[in-house]
Amino acid sequence: MTTSQAERDAMRRALALATTPGVPLGPNPRVGCVLLDDDGRVVAEGFHRGAGTPHAEADALARAGSDARGTTAVVTLEPCHHTGRTGPCSQALLAAGVRRVVFAQADPNPVARGGGEALREAGVEVAEGLLAAEARAVNRAWTFAHEHGRPFVTWKFATTLDGRSAAADGTSRWVSSRPARVDTHRLRALCDTILVGTNTVVVDDPRLTVRDADDRDLPVQLLRAVMGLRELPDDRRVLDDAAETVLLRTRDPHEALALLRARERQHVFLEGGPTLAAAFLAAGLVDEVVAYVAPMLLGSGRSSVGDLGIATIADAHHLDVVDVTVLGEGAETNVRLTMTPQRPVPLQED
Structure with a gap:
Protein backbone atom coordinates (compact mmCIF):
# COMPACT_ATOMS: atom_id res chain seq x y z
CA MET A 1 0.00 0.00 0.00
CA ARG A 140 18.56 -0.27 18.11
CA ALA A 141 19.34 -2.06 21.37
CA TRP A 142 15.69 -2.81 22.23
CA THR A 143 15.14 -4.35 18.80
CA PHE A 144 18.36 -6.36 18.99
CA ALA A 145 17.52 -7.71 22.44
CA HIS A 146 14.13 -9.00 21.28
CA GLU A 147 15.46 -10.46 18.05
CA HIS A 148 18.51 -12.17 19.62
CA GLY A 149 17.28 -12.91 23.15
CA ARG A 150 20.23 -11.12 24.75
CA PRO A 151 21.47 -7.56 25.28
CA PHE A 152 23.44 -5.68 22.63
CA VAL A 153 27.11 -5.48 23.71
CA THR A 154 29.36 -2.47 23.11
CA TRP A 155 32.99 -3.09 24.06
CA LYS A 156 34.84 0.09 24.88
CA PHE A 157 38.58 0.34 25.53
CA ALA A 158 41.43 2.84 25.45
CA THR A 159 44.72 1.92 23.85
CA THR A 160 48.04 3.32 22.73
CA LEU A 161 48.96 3.19 19.07
CA ASP A 162 50.83 -0.06 19.69
CA GLY A 163 47.88 -1.74 21.42
CA ARG A 164 48.76 -1.22 25.09
CA SER A 165 46.21 -0.40 27.77
CA ALA A 166 48.85 0.13 30.48
CA ALA A 167 52.62 0.45 30.82
CA ALA A 168 54.91 -2.31 32.08
CA ASP A 169 54.61 -0.99 35.66
CA GLY A 170 50.79 -1.10 35.45
CA THR A 171 50.22 2.64 35.13
CA SER A 172 47.51 3.68 32.69
CA ARG A 173 46.61 7.28 33.58
CA TRP A 174 46.06 8.62 31.18
CA VAL A 175 45.98 6.57 28.00
CA SER A 176 42.65 8.19 27.25
CA SER A 177 42.48 11.98 27.03
CA ARG A 178 40.02 14.08 28.98
CA PRO A 179 37.85 14.67 25.88
CA ALA A 180 37.79 10.89 25.38
CA ARG A 181 36.74 10.33 28.99
CA VAL A 182 33.93 12.85 28.66
CA ASP A 183 32.85 11.11 25.47
CA THR A 184 32.93 7.76 27.26
CA HIS A 185 30.40 9.03 29.78
CA ARG A 186 28.18 10.15 26.91
CA LEU A 187 28.28 6.62 25.54
CA ARG A 188 27.68 5.10 28.97
CA ALA A 189 24.49 7.15 29.23
CA LEU A 190 23.18 5.49 26.06
CA CYS A 191 23.32 2.06 27.73
CA ASP A 192 21.44 0.53 30.65
CA THR A 193 24.25 -1.65 32.04
CA ILE A 194 28.00 -1.33 32.53
CA LEU A 195 29.89 -4.61 32.89
CA VAL A 196 33.36 -5.31 34.28
CA GLY A 197 35.15 -8.27 35.81
CA THR A 198 35.97 -8.74 39.47
CA ASN A 199 39.68 -8.17 38.82
CA THR A 200 38.99 -4.68 37.47
CA VAL A 201 37.04 -3.83 40.62
CA VAL A 202 39.70 -5.22 42.96
CA VAL A 203 42.67 -3.62 41.20
CA ASP A 204 41.29 -0.36 39.80
CA ASP A 205 38.37 0.32 42.18
CA PRO A 206 36.27 2.20 39.58
CA ARG A 207 32.99 3.93 40.42
CA LEU A 208 31.32 2.92 37.14
CA THR A 209 28.82 5.76 37.23
CA VAL A 210 27.69 8.13 34.48
CA ARG A 211 29.03 11.63 35.06
CA ASP A 212 28.87 15.02 33.36
CA ALA A 213 31.79 17.09 32.07
CA ASP A 214 32.38 18.38 35.61
CA ASP A 215 32.59 14.81 36.96
CA ARG A 216 29.23 15.01 38.75
CA ASP A 217 26.94 11.97 38.79
CA LEU A 218 23.91 12.27 36.52
CA PRO A 219 20.41 11.78 38.01
CA VAL A 220 19.81 8.57 36.04
CA GLN A 221 22.41 5.83 36.45
CA LEU A 222 22.88 2.52 34.69
CA LEU A 223 23.13 -0.86 36.38
CA ARG A 224 26.67 -1.73 37.50
CA ALA A 225 27.35 -5.42 36.83
CA VAL A 226 30.45 -7.20 38.10
CA MET A 227 31.14 -10.61 36.61
CA GLY A 228 33.29 -13.35 38.15
CA LEU A 229 33.78 -15.68 41.11
CA ARG A 230 36.31 -13.61 43.05
CA GLU A 231 35.10 -12.04 46.27
CA LEU A 232 35.07 -8.24 46.38
CA PRO A 233 36.43 -6.22 49.33
CA ASP A 234 33.65 -4.37 51.15
CA ASP A 235 35.31 -1.01 50.56
CA ARG A 236 35.13 -1.09 46.74
CA ARG A 237 33.40 2.00 45.36
CA VAL A 238 31.20 -0.02 43.04
CA LEU A 239 29.37 -1.21 46.16
CA ASP A 240 28.30 2.28 47.22
CA ASP A 241 24.77 3.67 46.85
CA ALA A 242 25.50 5.87 43.82
CA ALA A 243 23.87 3.27 41.58
CA GLU A 244 22.51 -0.27 41.71
CA THR A 245 25.12 -3.04 41.52
CA VAL A 246 24.61 -6.70 40.70
CA LEU A 247 27.22 -9.44 41.13
CA LEU A 248 27.10 -12.05 38.38
CA ARG A 249 28.65 -15.19 39.84
CA THR A 250 29.87 -16.65 36.58
CA ARG A 251 32.77 -16.54 34.16
CA ASP A 252 30.61 -17.52 31.20
CA PRO A 253 29.69 -14.54 28.97
CA HIS A 254 26.57 -16.32 27.71
CA GLU A 255 25.33 -16.87 31.25
CA ALA A 256 26.16 -13.31 32.25
CA LEU A 257 24.11 -11.88 29.40
CA ALA A 258 21.24 -14.26 30.16
CA LEU A 259 21.18 -13.03 33.76
CA LEU A 260 21.13 -9.43 32.58
CA ARG A 261 18.40 -10.13 30.01
CA ALA A 262 16.29 -11.60 32.81
CA ARG A 263 16.53 -8.13 34.36
CA GLU A 264 15.22 -6.63 31.10
CA ARG A 265 18.62 -5.20 30.24
CA GLN A 266 19.08 -4.30 26.57
CA HIS A 267 22.46 -2.61 26.07
CA VAL A 268 25.63 -3.63 27.90
CA PHE A 269 28.67 -1.34 27.95
CA LEU A 270 31.61 -3.69 28.37
CA GLU A 271 34.47 -1.89 30.12
CA GLY A 272 36.36 -4.76 31.71
CA GLY A 273 39.99 -5.64 31.25
CA PRO A 274 41.69 -7.60 28.47
CA THR A 275 40.71 -11.03 29.84
CA LEU A 276 37.00 -10.23 29.97
CA ALA A 277 37.13 -8.61 26.55
CA ALA A 278 38.80 -11.69 25.08
CA ALA A 279 36.14 -13.95 26.61
CA PHE A 280 33.31 -11.98 25.00
CA LEU A 281 35.12 -11.75 21.67
CA ALA A 282 35.85 -15.48 21.62
CA ALA A 283 32.20 -16.19 22.40
CA GLY A 284 31.04 -13.98 19.51
CA LEU A 285 29.19 -11.70 21.91
CA VAL A 286 30.62 -8.31 20.97
CA ASP A 287 28.33 -6.34 18.65
CA GLU A 288 30.12 -3.00 18.57
CA VAL A 289 33.65 -1.87 19.39
CA VAL A 290 34.57 1.65 20.46
CA ALA A 291 38.32 2.23 20.74
CA TYR A 292 39.97 5.43 21.93
CA VAL A 293 43.44 5.40 20.40
CA ALA A 294 46.12 7.62 21.93
CA PRO A 295 48.98 8.79 19.67
CA MET A 296 51.64 7.35 21.97
CA LEU A 297 53.90 4.29 22.03
CA LEU A 298 54.83 2.13 25.02
CA GLY A 299 56.57 -0.84 23.41
CA SER A 300 55.63 -3.11 26.30
CA GLY A 301 52.96 -3.39 28.94
CA ARG A 302 49.47 -4.82 29.22
CA SER A 303 47.75 -5.66 25.96
CA SER A 304 44.35 -4.13 25.26
CA VAL A 305 42.84 -7.59 24.74
CA GLY A 306 43.78 -10.98 26.09
CA ASP A 307 44.70 -14.16 24.26
CA LEU A 308 42.15 -15.00 21.58
CA GLY A 309 43.77 -18.29 20.67
CA ILE A 310 44.76 -16.98 17.25
CA ALA A 311 47.96 -18.49 15.87
CA THR A 312 47.82 -17.30 12.25
CA ILE A 313 46.82 -14.08 10.52
CA ALA A 314 44.14 -15.92 8.56
CA ASP A 315 42.18 -16.42 11.80
CA ALA A 316 42.26 -12.75 12.87
CA HIS A 317 39.09 -11.04 14.05
CA HIS A 318 38.16 -8.48 11.40
CA LEU A 319 36.19 -5.31 12.11
CA ASP A 320 34.34 -2.89 9.85
CA VAL A 321 35.06 0.76 10.67
CA VAL A 322 31.83 2.78 10.72
CA ASP A 323 33.11 6.03 12.22
CA VAL A 324 36.41 7.83 12.89
CA THR A 325 36.39 10.94 15.08
CA VAL A 326 39.31 12.98 16.43
CA LEU A 327 38.73 14.16 20.00
CA GLY A 328 40.81 16.91 21.59
CA GLU A 329 44.07 18.36 20.31
CA GLY A 330 47.77 18.42 21.16
CA ALA A 331 48.66 16.23 24.13
CA GLU A 332 44.92 15.67 24.73
CA THR A 333 44.26 14.04 21.36
CA ASN A 334 42.51 10.69 21.02
CA VAL A 335 41.02 9.10 17.93
CA ARG A 336 37.70 7.35 18.49
CA LEU A 337 37.14 4.37 16.21
CA THR A 338 33.66 2.86 16.13
CA MET A 339 33.59 -0.60 14.56
CA THR A 340 31.37 -3.61 14.11
CA PRO A 341 32.73 -7.18 14.03
CA GLN A 342 32.48 -8.99 10.74
CA ARG A 343 30.24 -11.99 11.24
CA PRO A 344 31.23 -15.22 9.49
CA VAL A 345 28.98 -16.06 6.57
CA PRO A 346 27.36 -19.51 7.04
CA LEU A 347 28.30 -22.05 4.40
CA GLN A 348 25.49 -22.80 1.98
CA GLU A 349 24.47 -26.43 1.75
CA ASP A 350 24.39 -27.98 -1.70
Whole structure:
Protein backbone atom coordinates (compact mmCIF):
# COMPACT_ATOMS: atom_id res chain seq x y z
CA MET A 1 0.00 0.00 0.00
CA THR A 2 1.39 3.39 -0.98
CA THR A 3 1.91 6.29 1.38
CA SER A 4 1.47 10.01 0.82
CA GLN A 5 3.99 12.82 1.23
CA ALA A 6 2.01 14.02 4.25
CA GLU A 7 2.37 10.57 5.83
CA ARG A 8 6.10 10.52 5.13
CA ASP A 9 6.49 13.95 6.71
CA ALA A 10 4.38 12.81 9.66
CA MET A 11 6.57 9.74 10.14
CA ARG A 12 9.68 11.91 10.30
CA ARG A 13 7.94 14.03 12.91
CA ALA A 14 6.92 10.90 14.83
CA LEU A 15 10.54 9.72 14.84
CA ALA A 16 11.58 13.09 16.25
CA LEU A 17 8.91 12.80 18.96
CA ALA A 18 10.12 9.30 19.84
CA THR A 19 13.60 10.68 20.55
CA THR A 20 12.41 13.57 22.72
CA PRO A 21 15.18 14.37 25.24
CA GLY A 22 14.58 12.75 28.61
CA VAL A 23 12.69 9.72 27.27
CA PRO A 24 14.23 6.59 28.86
CA LEU A 25 16.15 4.19 26.64
CA GLY A 26 14.47 1.17 28.22
CA PRO A 27 13.00 -1.21 29.05
CA ASN A 28 10.21 -0.01 26.74
CA PRO A 29 10.78 1.16 23.16
CA ARG A 30 10.70 4.85 22.27
CA VAL A 31 7.67 5.52 20.07
CA GLY A 32 6.09 8.57 18.44
CA CYS A 33 2.66 9.02 16.86
CA VAL A 34 1.06 11.70 14.67
CA LEU A 35 -2.65 11.83 13.76
CA LEU A 36 -3.55 13.31 10.37
CA ASP A 37 -6.92 14.37 8.96
CA ASP A 38 -8.02 13.61 5.40
CA ASP A 39 -6.22 16.71 4.11
CA GLY A 40 -2.92 15.66 5.68
CA ARG A 41 -3.09 18.23 8.47
CA VAL A 42 -1.86 17.32 11.95
CA VAL A 43 -4.69 16.73 14.41
CA ALA A 44 -2.58 15.67 17.39
CA GLU A 45 0.80 14.27 18.36
CA GLY A 46 1.99 11.96 21.12
CA PHE A 47 4.96 9.98 22.34
CA HIS A 48 5.74 7.34 24.95
CA ARG A 49 7.50 8.67 28.05
CA GLY A 50 8.59 5.39 29.62
CA ALA A 51 7.28 2.26 31.33
CA GLY A 52 3.89 2.74 32.97
CA THR A 53 2.99 5.88 30.99
CA PRO A 54 0.50 6.02 28.07
CA HIS A 55 1.82 4.63 24.81
CA ALA A 56 2.37 7.05 21.94
CA GLU A 57 -0.94 6.20 20.26
CA ALA A 58 -2.91 6.61 23.48
CA ASP A 59 -1.16 9.91 24.17
CA ALA A 60 -2.05 11.26 20.73
CA LEU A 61 -5.64 9.98 20.93
CA ALA A 62 -6.15 11.63 24.31
CA ARG A 63 -4.96 14.95 22.90
CA ALA A 64 -7.21 14.63 19.84
CA GLY A 65 -10.36 13.61 21.71
CA SER A 66 -13.35 13.19 19.39
CA ASP A 67 -11.32 14.68 16.51
CA ALA A 68 -9.44 11.37 16.27
CA ARG A 69 -12.36 9.77 14.40
CA GLY A 70 -11.56 9.24 10.73
CA THR A 71 -7.88 10.15 11.07
CA THR A 72 -4.73 8.39 9.94
CA ALA A 73 -2.38 7.34 12.75
CA VAL A 74 1.27 7.47 11.73
CA VAL A 75 3.32 5.49 14.27
CA THR A 76 7.00 4.56 14.45
CA LEU A 77 6.25 1.07 15.83
CA GLU A 78 3.46 -1.41 15.12
CA PRO A 79 0.64 -0.77 17.61
CA CYS A 80 0.81 -3.27 20.45
CA HIS A 81 -1.83 -5.98 20.76
CA HIS A 82 -1.51 -7.01 24.40
CA THR A 83 -2.45 -5.77 27.84
CA GLY A 84 0.47 -4.86 30.09
CA ARG A 85 0.56 -1.85 32.37
CA THR A 86 -1.67 -0.21 29.76
CA GLY A 87 -4.25 -1.57 27.34
CA PRO A 88 -3.57 -2.63 23.73
CA CYS A 89 -3.06 0.30 21.35
CA SER A 90 -4.73 -1.64 18.54
CA GLN A 91 -8.01 -1.60 20.46
CA ALA A 92 -7.59 2.05 21.45
CA LEU A 93 -7.20 3.02 17.79
CA LEU A 94 -10.29 1.01 16.86
CA ALA A 95 -12.34 2.51 19.68
CA ALA A 96 -11.33 6.02 18.62
CA GLY A 97 -12.51 5.40 15.05
CA VAL A 98 -9.14 5.78 13.36
CA ARG A 99 -9.55 5.06 9.63
CA ARG A 100 -5.99 4.24 8.61
CA VAL A 101 -2.75 3.27 10.37
CA VAL A 102 0.75 3.68 8.92
CA PHE A 103 3.60 2.23 10.99
CA ALA A 104 7.33 1.98 10.39
CA GLN A 105 8.77 -0.99 12.26
CA ALA A 106 7.04 -4.31 12.87
CA ASP A 107 7.09 -5.14 16.57
CA PRO A 108 9.79 -7.79 17.29
CA ASN A 109 8.33 -8.51 20.74
CA PRO A 110 6.34 -11.77 20.45
CA VAL A 111 4.20 -10.75 23.42
CA ALA A 112 3.10 -7.43 21.93
CA ARG A 113 3.09 -7.98 18.17
CA GLY A 114 -0.03 -8.52 16.09
CA GLY A 115 -1.59 -5.08 16.20
CA GLY A 116 -1.28 -4.53 12.47
CA GLU A 117 -3.09 -7.75 11.60
CA ALA A 118 -5.79 -7.12 14.20
CA LEU A 119 -6.46 -3.69 12.74
CA ARG A 120 -6.66 -5.10 9.20
CA GLU A 121 -9.13 -7.75 10.31
CA ALA A 122 -11.27 -5.01 11.86
CA GLY A 123 -11.40 -3.14 8.55
CA VAL A 124 -8.75 -0.48 9.16
CA GLU A 125 -6.40 0.37 6.29
CA VAL A 126 -2.87 -0.56 7.35
CA ALA A 127 0.45 0.30 5.67
CA GLU A 128 3.75 -0.82 7.15
CA GLY A 129 7.45 -0.34 6.54
CA LEU A 130 7.55 3.45 6.03
CA LEU A 131 11.03 4.61 7.19
CA ALA A 132 11.49 1.24 8.89
CA ALA A 133 15.30 1.48 8.99
CA GLU A 134 15.15 4.85 10.72
CA ALA A 135 12.67 3.49 13.24
CA ARG A 136 14.88 0.48 13.99
CA ALA A 137 17.80 2.86 14.60
CA VAL A 138 15.77 4.73 17.23
CA ASN A 139 15.38 1.49 19.21
CA ARG A 140 18.56 -0.27 18.11
CA ALA A 141 19.34 -2.06 21.37
CA TRP A 142 15.69 -2.81 22.23
CA THR A 143 15.14 -4.35 18.80
CA PHE A 144 18.36 -6.36 18.99
CA ALA A 145 17.52 -7.71 22.44
CA HIS A 146 14.13 -9.00 21.28
CA GLU A 147 15.46 -10.46 18.05
CA HIS A 148 18.51 -12.17 19.62
CA GLY A 149 17.28 -12.91 23.15
CA ARG A 150 20.23 -11.12 24.75
CA PRO A 151 21.47 -7.56 25.28
CA PHE A 152 23.44 -5.68 22.63
CA VAL A 153 27.11 -5.48 23.71
CA THR A 154 29.36 -2.47 23.11
CA TRP A 155 32.99 -3.09 24.06
CA LYS A 156 34.84 0.09 24.88
CA PHE A 157 38.58 0.34 25.53
CA ALA A 158 41.43 2.84 25.45
CA THR A 159 44.72 1.92 23.85
CA THR A 160 48.04 3.32 22.73
CA LEU A 161 48.96 3.19 19.07
CA ASP A 162 50.83 -0.06 19.69
CA GLY A 163 47.88 -1.74 21.42
CA ARG A 164 48.76 -1.22 25.09
CA SER A 165 46.21 -0.40 27.77
CA ALA A 166 48.85 0.13 30.48
CA ALA A 167 52.62 0.45 30.82
CA ALA A 168 54.91 -2.31 32.08
CA ASP A 169 54.61 -0.99 35.66
CA GLY A 170 50.79 -1.10 35.45
CA THR A 171 50.22 2.64 35.13
CA SER A 172 47.51 3.68 32.69
CA ARG A 173 46.61 7.28 33.58
CA TRP A 174 46.06 8.62 31.18
CA VAL A 175 45.98 6.57 28.00
CA SER A 176 42.65 8.19 27.25
CA SER A 177 42.48 11.98 27.03
CA ARG A 178 40.02 14.08 28.98
CA PRO A 179 37.85 14.67 25.88
CA ALA A 180 37.79 10.89 25.38
CA ARG A 181 36.74 10.33 28.99
CA VAL A 182 33.93 12.85 28.66
CA ASP A 183 32.85 11.11 25.47
CA THR A 184 32.93 7.76 27.26
CA HIS A 185 30.40 9.03 29.78
CA ARG A 186 28.18 10.15 26.91
CA LEU A 187 28.28 6.62 25.54
CA ARG A 188 27.68 5.10 28.97
CA ALA A 189 24.49 7.15 29.23
CA LEU A 190 23.18 5.49 26.06
CA CYS A 191 23.32 2.06 27.73
CA ASP A 192 21.44 0.53 30.65
CA THR A 193 24.25 -1.65 32.04
CA ILE A 194 28.00 -1.33 32.53
CA LEU A 195 29.89 -4.61 32.89
CA VAL A 196 33.36 -5.31 34.28
CA GLY A 197 35.15 -8.27 35.81
CA THR A 198 35.97 -8.74 39.47
CA ASN A 199 39.68 -8.17 38.82
CA THR A 200 38.99 -4.68 37.47
CA VAL A 201 37.04 -3.83 40.62
CA VAL A 202 39.70 -5.22 42.96
CA VAL A 203 42.67 -3.62 41.20
CA ASP A 204 41.29 -0.36 39.80
CA ASP A 205 38.37 0.32 42.18
CA PRO A 206 36.27 2.20 39.58
CA ARG A 207 32.99 3.93 40.42
CA LEU A 208 31.32 2.92 37.14
CA THR A 209 28.82 5.76 37.23
CA VAL A 210 27.69 8.13 34.48
CA ARG A 211 29.03 11.63 35.06
CA ASP A 212 28.87 15.02 33.36
CA ALA A 213 31.79 17.09 32.07
CA ASP A 214 32.38 18.38 35.61
CA ASP A 215 32.59 14.81 36.96
CA ARG A 216 29.23 15.01 38.75
CA ASP A 217 26.94 11.97 38.79
CA LEU A 218 23.91 12.27 36.52
CA PRO A 219 20.41 11.78 38.01
CA VAL A 220 19.81 8.57 36.04
CA GLN A 221 22.41 5.83 36.45
CA LEU A 222 22.88 2.52 34.69
CA LEU A 223 23.13 -0.86 36.38
CA ARG A 224 26.67 -1.73 37.50
CA ALA A 225 27.35 -5.42 36.83
CA VAL A 226 30.45 -7.20 38.10
CA MET A 227 31.14 -10.61 36.61
CA GLY A 228 33.29 -13.35 38.15
CA LEU A 229 33.78 -15.68 41.11
CA ARG A 230 36.31 -13.61 43.05
CA GLU A 231 35.10 -12.04 46.27
CA LEU A 232 35.07 -8.24 46.38
CA PRO A 233 36.43 -6.22 49.33
CA ASP A 234 33.65 -4.37 51.15
CA ASP A 235 35.31 -1.01 50.56
CA ARG A 236 35.13 -1.09 46.74
CA ARG A 237 33.40 2.00 45.36
CA VAL A 238 31.20 -0.02 43.04
CA LEU A 239 29.37 -1.21 46.16
CA ASP A 240 28.30 2.28 47.22
CA ASP A 241 24.77 3.67 46.85
CA ALA A 242 25.50 5.87 43.82
CA ALA A 243 23.87 3.27 41.58
CA GLU A 244 22.51 -0.27 41.71
CA THR A 245 25.12 -3.04 41.52
CA VAL A 246 24.61 -6.70 40.70
CA LEU A 247 27.22 -9.44 41.13
CA LEU A 248 27.10 -12.05 38.38
CA ARG A 249 28.65 -15.19 39.84
CA THR A 250 29.87 -16.65 36.58
CA ARG A 251 32.77 -16.54 34.16
CA ASP A 252 30.61 -17.52 31.20
CA PRO A 253 29.69 -14.54 28.97
CA HIS A 254 26.57 -16.32 27.71
CA GLU A 255 25.33 -16.87 31.25
CA ALA A 256 26.16 -13.31 32.25
CA LEU A 257 24.11 -11.88 29.40
CA ALA A 258 21.24 -14.26 30.16
CA LEU A 259 21.18 -13.03 33.76
CA LEU A 260 21.13 -9.43 32.58
CA ARG A 261 18.40 -10.13 30.01
CA ALA A 262 16.29 -11.60 32.81
CA ARG A 263 16.53 -8.13 34.36
CA GLU A 264 15.22 -6.63 31.10
CA ARG A 265 18.62 -5.20 30.24
CA GLN A 266 19.08 -4.30 26.57
CA HIS A 267 22.46 -2.61 26.07
CA VAL A 268 25.63 -3.63 27.90
CA PHE A 269 28.67 -1.34 27.95
CA LEU A 270 31.61 -3.69 28.37
CA GLU A 271 34.47 -1.89 30.12
CA GLY A 272 36.36 -4.76 31.71
CA GLY A 273 39.99 -5.64 31.25
CA PRO A 274 41.69 -7.60 28.47
CA THR A 275 40.71 -11.03 29.84
CA LEU A 276 37.00 -10.23 29.97
CA ALA A 277 37.13 -8.61 26.55
CA ALA A 278 38.80 -11.69 25.08
CA ALA A 279 36.14 -13.95 26.61
CA PHE A 280 33.31 -11.98 25.00
CA LEU A 281 35.12 -11.75 21.67
CA ALA A 282 35.85 -15.48 21.62
CA ALA A 283 32.20 -16.19 22.40
CA GLY A 284 31.04 -13.98 19.51
CA LEU A 285 29.19 -11.70 21.91
CA VAL A 286 30.62 -8.31 20.97
CA ASP A 287 28.33 -6.34 18.65
CA GLU A 288 30.12 -3.00 18.57
CA VAL A 289 33.65 -1.87 19.39
CA VAL A 290 34.57 1.65 20.46
CA ALA A 291 38.32 2.23 20.74
CA TYR A 292 39.97 5.43 21.93
CA VAL A 293 43.44 5.40 20.40
CA ALA A 294 46.12 7.62 21.93
CA PRO A 295 48.98 8.79 19.67
CA MET A 296 51.64 7.35 21.97
CA LEU A 297 53.90 4.29 22.03
CA LEU A 298 54.83 2.13 25.02
CA GLY A 299 56.57 -0.84 23.41
CA SER A 300 55.63 -3.11 26.30
CA GLY A 301 52.96 -3.39 28.94
CA ARG A 302 49.47 -4.82 29.22
CA SER A 303 47.75 -5.66 25.96
CA SER A 304 44.35 -4.13 25.26
CA VAL A 305 42.84 -7.59 24.74
CA GLY A 306 43.78 -10.98 26.09
CA ASP A 307 44.70 -14.16 24.26
CA LEU A 308 42.15 -15.00 21.58
CA GLY A 309 43.77 -18.29 20.67
CA ILE A 310 44.76 -16.98 17.25
CA ALA A 311 47.96 -18.49 15.87
CA THR A 312 47.82 -17.30 12.25
CA ILE A 313 46.82 -14.08 10.52
CA ALA A 314 44.14 -15.92 8.56
CA ASP A 315 42.18 -16.42 11.80
CA ALA A 316 42.26 -12.75 12.87
CA HIS A 317 39.09 -11.04 14.05
CA HIS A 318 38.16 -8.48 11.40
CA LEU A 319 36.19 -5.31 12.11
CA ASP A 320 34.34 -2.89 9.85
CA VAL A 321 35.06 0.76 10.67
CA VAL A 322 31.83 2.78 10.72
CA ASP A 323 33.11 6.03 12.22
CA VAL A 324 36.41 7.83 12.89
CA THR A 325 36.39 10.94 15.08
CA VAL A 326 39.31 12.98 16.43
CA LEU A 327 38.73 14.16 20.00
CA GLY A 328 40.81 16.91 21.59
CA GLU A 329 44.07 18.36 20.31
CA GLY A 330 47.77 18.42 21.16
CA ALA A 331 48.66 16.23 24.13
CA GLU A 332 44.92 15.67 24.73
CA THR A 333 44.26 14.04 21.36
CA ASN A 334 42.51 10.69 21.02
CA VAL A 335 41.02 9.10 17.93
CA ARG A 336 37.70 7.35 18.49
CA LEU A 337 37.14 4.37 16.21
CA THR A 338 33.66 2.86 16.13
CA MET A 339 33.59 -0.60 14.56
CA THR A 340 31.37 -3.61 14.11
CA PRO A 341 32.73 -7.18 14.03
CA GLN A 342 32.48 -8.99 10.74
CA ARG A 343 30.24 -11.99 11.24
CA PRO A 344 31.23 -15.22 9.49
CA VAL A 345 28.98 -16.06 6.57
CA PRO A 346 27.36 -19.51 7.04
CA LEU A 347 28.30 -22.05 4.40
CA GLN A 348 25.49 -22.80 1.98
CA GLU A 349 24.47 -26.43 1.75
CA ASP A 350 24.39 -27.98 -1.70
